[in-house]
Amino acid sequence: MKGYGTISEGEYAVLTVLDNGPGMEQETIDRIFEPFYTKRVMGRSGTGLGLTLVWNVIQDHGxxxxxxxxxxxxxxxxxxxTTREMPAGRVYSLQMNNLFGQGERVLVVDDVKSQREITCQILDKLGYSTDSVSSGEAAIEYVRKHGGVDLLLLDMVMDPGINGRETYDQIKEIHPDQKAIIFKRLRRNR
Incomplete structure (x- = not known):
């Protein structure tokens, strides 16, 4: 079968992601997986690496x-x-109790108040102890004042101020072993 590449014959599981937007012209489709290719304003909405990473993961998994x-x-x-073969060795079952926190401290850093509130509510219900700030600069000040946390949950793109990566780099100067998850959420007009 011919798709973006030639798909060999076999059994597959198919993950479909679709939208109802205006579509893309062929030139964009032809270049969409190129590193740093983006039709958005650089520095404001991403790096153009998102779909390149998707492409690499897909290629790495055949x-x-x-x-x-x-x-x-x-x-x-x-x-x-897909395969019909059974996995070799022992099969482990996931216990829901293993997903709950034991009061670990999580600092949520996001410039959107509603996102901070929702994230903290979910993490609190899961047994984590949360606090939140609205900027990278506030996160750095928080860590200076209160010390490191078990996990930083950082928005990559925050406006105004420094981004999630810059925030993490500066916090690592204060606490070199600081753990973090840096995420980028799709932005809509506010």
């Missing part, structure tokens, strides 16, 4: 991707090989 786009929207289909 999977395939197909893109269909028209004026009704864009559809990404990811084809992952």
């Amino acid at each position: 999977a395939y991707i197909d893109i269909i786009s028209n004026d009704q929207g864009t559809c990404f289909e990811i084809y992952c090989h």
Whole structure:
């Protein structure tokens, strides 16, 4: 089958992600997985590496991707090989209790108040102890004043001020072993 690449014959599980936007022109589809290719304003909405990372993960797993786009929207289909073989060795079951926190301290850093509130509510219900700040600069000050936390949860793009990566780099100068998750959420007009 011919998609973005040639898909060999076999059994696949297909993950489909689609939207109902205006679609993409062929030039964009042809370049969409190129490093640093973006139609957005650099420095404000990302680096152009997101789909390059997707492409690399798909290639590393021997999977395939197909893109269909028209004026009704864009559809990404990811084809992952399946197998009927049973896994070798012991099968581990996931216990829900292992996912709950034991009061570990998490600092949520996000410039959007509602996102901070929702994230803290979820983590609190899961047994974590949360606090939040609205900027990278406030996170650095928090860590200077209160010491390190068990985990930083950092928004990558914050406006105004420094981004999540710069925040993490500066906090690591204060607490070199600080753990963090840096995320980038899709932004809509506020």
